[in-house]
Amino acid sequence: MVKDRPSPGLDKVFQALSHPVRRAMLRRLMAGELNLGELATPFKMSFPAASKHVRVLERARLVRRRITGREHVCRIEPKPLAAVNEWLECYRELWDANFRRLDDLLVEMEAEKPSETIKK
DSSP states (O other): OOOOSOOHHHHHHHHHHTSHHHHHHHHHHTTSOEEHHHHHGGGTOOHHHHHHHHHHHHHTTSEEEEEETTEEEEEEOOHHHHHHHHHHHHHHHHHHHHHHHHHHHHHHHHHHSOOOOOOO
């Protein structure tokens, strides 16, 4: 169950996930570590622009960056996504309950429906 307490970490995660480029970067990092150039390539953006997006992901603790010389290598940190999943879980339960009620209603309506006979 989700606890009713302020969660600045969760707020940062949602803020980081609010941009489509950052979501795409996270998806690409699911396959493994990438350097900043590799991460930026599909978006045709400069190193500084990609670095800004990675900084937002780092502040949300979704990405960890390792700098070796001039190379910046990024990897995903899944733990904050688990917190998002936990937060969303109560809404999944709500939707499941609504769909179960809808299924019950449809079964009830189908049972009340007079059988149709084919006239020839």
